[in-house]
Amino acid sequence: xxxxxxxxxxxxxxxxxxxxxxxxxxxxxxxxxxxxxxxxxxxxxxxxxxxxxxxxxxxxxxxxxxxxxxxxxxxxxxxxxxxxxxxxxxxxxxxxxxxxxxxxxxxxxxxxxxxxxxxxxxxxxxxxxxxxxxxxxxxxxxxxxxxxxxxxxxxxxxxxxxxxxxxxxxxxxxxxxxxxxxxxxxxxxxxxxxxxxxxxxxxxxxxxxxxxxxxxxxxxxxxxxxxxxxxxxxxxxxxxxxxxxxxxxxxxxxxxxxxxxxxxxxxxxxxxxxxxxxxxxxxxxxxxxxxxxxxxxxxxxxxxxxxxxxxxxxxxxxxxxxxxxxxxxxxxxxxxxxxxxxxxxxxxxxxxxxxxxxxx
Amino acid sequence: xxxxxxxxxxxxxxxxxxxxxxxxxxxxxxxxxxxxxxxxxxxxxxxxxxxxxxxxxxxxxxxxxxxxxxxxxxxxxxxxxxxxxxxxxxxxxxxxxxxxxxxxxxxxxxxxxxxxxxxxxxxxxxxxxxxxxxxxxxxxxxxxxxxxxxxxxxxxxxxxxxxxxxxxxxxxxxxxxxxxxxxxxxxxxxxxxxxxxxxxxxxxxxxxxxxxxxxxxxxxxxxxxxxxxxxxxxxxxxxxxxxxxxxxxxxxxxxxxxxxxxxxxxxxxxxxxxxxxxxxxxxxxxxxxxxxxxxxxxxxxxxxxxxxxxxxxxxxxxxxxxxxxxxxxxxxxxxxxxxxxxxxxxxxxxxxxxxxxxxx
Numbered sequence: 001x002x003x004x005x006x007x008x009x010x011x012x013x014x015x016x017x018x019x020x021x022x023x024x025x026x027x028x029x030x031x032x033x034x035x036x037x038x039x040x041x042x043x044x045x046x047x048x049x050x051x052x053x054x055x056x057x058x059x060x061x062x063x064x065x066x067x068x069x070x071x072x073x074x075x076x077x078x079x080x081x082x083x084x085x086x087x088x089x090x091x092x093x094x095x096x097x098x099x100x101x102x103x104x105x106x107x108x109x110x111x112x113x114x115x116x117x118x119x120x121x122x123x124x125x126x127x128x129x130x131x132x133x134x135x136x137x138x139x140x141x142x143x144x145x146x147x148x149x150x151x152x153x154x155x156x157x158x159x160x161x162x163x164x165x166x167x168x169x170x171x172x173x174x175x176x177x178x179x180x181x182x183x184x185x186x187x188x189x190x191x192x193x194x195x196x197x198x199x200x201x202x203x204x205x206x207x208x209x210x211x212x213x214x215x216x217x218x219x220x221x222x223x224x225x226x227x228x229x230x231x232x233x234x235x236x237x238x239x240x241x242x243x244x245x246x247x248x249x250x251x252x253x254x255x256x257x258x259x260x261x262x263x264x265x266x267x268x269x270x271x272x273x274x275x276x277x278x279x280x281x282x283x284x285x286x287x288x289x290x291x292x293x294x295x296x297x298x299x300x301x302x303x304x305x306x307x308x309x310x311x312x313x314x315x316x317x318x319x320x321x322x323x324x325x326x327x328x329x330x331x332x333x334x335x336x337x338x339x340x341x342x343x344x345x346x347x348x349x350x351x352x353x354x355x356x357x358x359x360x
Numbered sequence: 361x362x363x364x365x366x367x368x369x370x371x372x373x374x375x376x377x378x379x380x381x382x383x384x385x386x387x388x389x390x391x392x393x394x395x396x397x398x399x400x401x402x403x404x405x406x407x408x409x410x411x412x413x414x415x416x417x418x419x420x421x422x423x424x425x426x427x428x429x430x431x432x433x434x435x436x437x438x439x440x441x442x443x444x445x446x447x448x449x450x451x452x453x454x455x456x457x458x459x460x461x462x463x464x465x466x467x468x469x470x471x472x473x474x475x476x477x478x479x480x481x482x483x484x485x486x487x488x489x490x491x492x493x494x495x496x497x498x499x500x501x502x503x504x505x506x507x508x509x510x511x512x513x514x515x516x517x518x519x520x521x522x523x524x525x526x527x528x529x530x531x532x533x534x535x536x537x538x539x540x541x542x543x544x545x546x547x548x549x550x551x552x553x554x555x556x557x558x559x560x561x562x563x564x565x566x567x568x569x570x571x572x573x574x575x576x577x578x579x580x581x582x583x584x585x586x587x588x589x590x591x592x593x594x595x596x597x598x599x600x601x602x603x604x605x606x607x608x609x610x611x612x613x614x615x616x617x618x619x620x621x622x623x624x625x626x627x628x629x630x631x632x633x634x635x636x637x638x639x640x641x642x643x644x645x646x647x648x649x650x651x652x653x654x655x656x657x658x659x660x661x662x663x664x665x666x667x668x669x670x671x672x673x674x675x676x677x678x679x680x681x682x683x684x685x686x687x688x689x690x691x692x693x694x695x696x697x698x699x700x701x702x703x704x705x706x707x708x709x710x711x712x713x714x715x716x717x718x719x720x
Contacts (some may be wrong), residue, residue: 174698304685319521323695327520331521331685333685338681340682342681
């Protein structure tokens with residue numbers, strides 16, 4: 001790794017601290033270097049708070065350190081527009097920074113090169129594209145949402161060796177290792193929302209909260225086109241029910257929707273498609289709520305819906321060394337699919353399970 | 361590793377050269393050490409040839425090297441009975457070897473500690489049980505066959521992520537990577553026989569030969585309880601047909617059996633069990649033919665038969681990063697099974713596929 005790459009990597013490491021807090025903003029970290037030494041560091045802590053560049057500059061000022069003539073490292077192009085905070089490029093110019101090293105461009109239409117142009121116009125030397133792939137990957141949620149309006153969608157399943165997510169009685173508690181479950185809880189703490197289909201609620205009555213690791217709970221989205229689920233499930237009655245969103249179609253019972261709303265549950269009506277929910281329309285509506293990432297946790301029909309409508313960006317599949325013999329097929333009804341040419345296929349251990357991660 | 365362990369490991373490495381050649385004998389390698397130096401090495405090259413200990417001693421004699429007072433290392437207890445060759449323990453005693461270091465005991469009823477006792481009786485110092493687990497594992501085929509009369513049985517399947525070995529039209533050519541296929545061909549060159557069910561012959565017309573690596577072809581066993589398969593399949597008509605064994609039950613067409621036999625195909629009649637073949641009886645009969653290891657290559661019903669009758673010792677499962685959506689389930693009809701407490705569960709890459717290996 002070059003020195004520039006090491007320092008951009010440091011930015012990513014700082015930015016990680018904002019995971020689960022900054023959405024739909026990107027994760028950004030910043031390092032300021034003068035005479036070969038790091039003189040200040042900062043990161044974007046939460047949505048609405050100071051951006052990383054301003055955070056690092058403010059910290060230097062507070063500590064009586066002069067950043068004039070210094071080089072600033074940041075994993076994402078500094079913004080050039082007024083959002084929740086003033087543009088970072090202006091703050092960098094004012095502070096007298098001499099050179100800026102950037103991981104990747106910000107694809108958001110209000111920035112998209114304008115930040116870099118503004119810095120250059122003011123005589124600042126700019127190097128862009130250091131660890132570009134890694135920086136884009138790191139902000140995959142933001143990249144997808146800010147350019148398409150749709151959330152980044154990951155399908156997560158825990159199955160047996162023979163591709164079953166539940167037995168014939170729809171029981172699934174039996175499957176994955178505690179290491180796998182801890183990974184799932186960490187993912188929940190990082191994704192804006194977790195999504196399940198109606199049957200998963202019916203058979204598992206899941207809480208979809210973060211319990212096995214420390215972290216904030218995600219929004220919980222349920223697909224229930226006809227609002228046929230009873231109102232006693234945990235998602236509609238526990239203390240986090242105001243973080244539950246139900247997606248229905250035009251065919252849903254309006255009275256039931258009212259009851260849910262009176263409890264604080266959000267009800268969204270998406271277009272119907274062949275008696276089911278038009279997932280693309282549903283995801284657009286979810287994207288508008290500034291939910292930039294969704295972890296889809298089942299069941300089989302929901303997985304197939306996202307796969308068949310080509311809405312999934314990633315698959316995280318835990319496979320346990322067990323055989324079910326018969327039961328519910330993980331991808332029942334999905335079309336044939338060959339991921340050998342997928343962007344990435346990688347494997348990881350999770351206790352006795354194997355985790356297969358595919359980026360489409 | 362201790363010095364003794366390193367030298368036993370060297371014995372295993374030498375013994376490996378006999379893979380696919382020595383069955384139903386064990387794989388054995390031998391190293392002779394004097395004054396801290398290896399002065400001779402040998403291994404069991406093929407069934408009926410010199411045993412490893414005799415091979416190493418003969419080589420020393422031929423090279424004019426005196427083994428008197430030397431230490432002999434061998435991964436398996438030297439034999440004490442007359443088989444195809446005179447007992448190795450006698451050859452060791454005659455040669456004036458002072459000390460013998462042994463990997464594991466030979467469990468075969470005619471040896472089973474008698475070799476060690478004989479050496480000790482003649483004043484030779486014996487150390488036994490160096491890398492014992494590894495030595496037993498290395499000769500797993502021999503250990504199983506020599507103690508139970510049954511072959512060591514490994515189920516090998518290539519499936520998609522969603523646990524399918526073929527699509528709805530029973531097509532399976534689509535599944536595993538070339539790296540996985542090369543591993544399968546290497547396994548075929550090491551197992552005494554490959555076994556498939558009737559449907560696999562019907563839908564795939566496989567050759568079951570070794571093509572992607574160098575090595576000898578295995579025996580090819582077909583389960584066909586009623587001899588319902590036609591006679592034109594490769595297994596019954598290619599130039600290796602004398603290495604094909606068909607297992608039928610008492611319900612088979614005697615005339616068809618005669619035709620097969622006239623072509624050089626061996627036909628074995630096993631007991632029937634609920635209209636099917638009694639696999640335990642079939643395996644006993646195969647074991648009597650000195651076939652000490654079988655790689656079961658499908659299909660789903662055959663896998664389930666071996667699993668449900670608890671006849672399988674090991675599972676080698678290649679999973680490709682593909683989704684079939686619907687098709688033939690790999691373990692259709694197998695009972696529920698949890699391998700978290702299996703003797704060994706390990707994973708290995710095979711190109712883009714993942715190999716799951718479970719020892720029951």
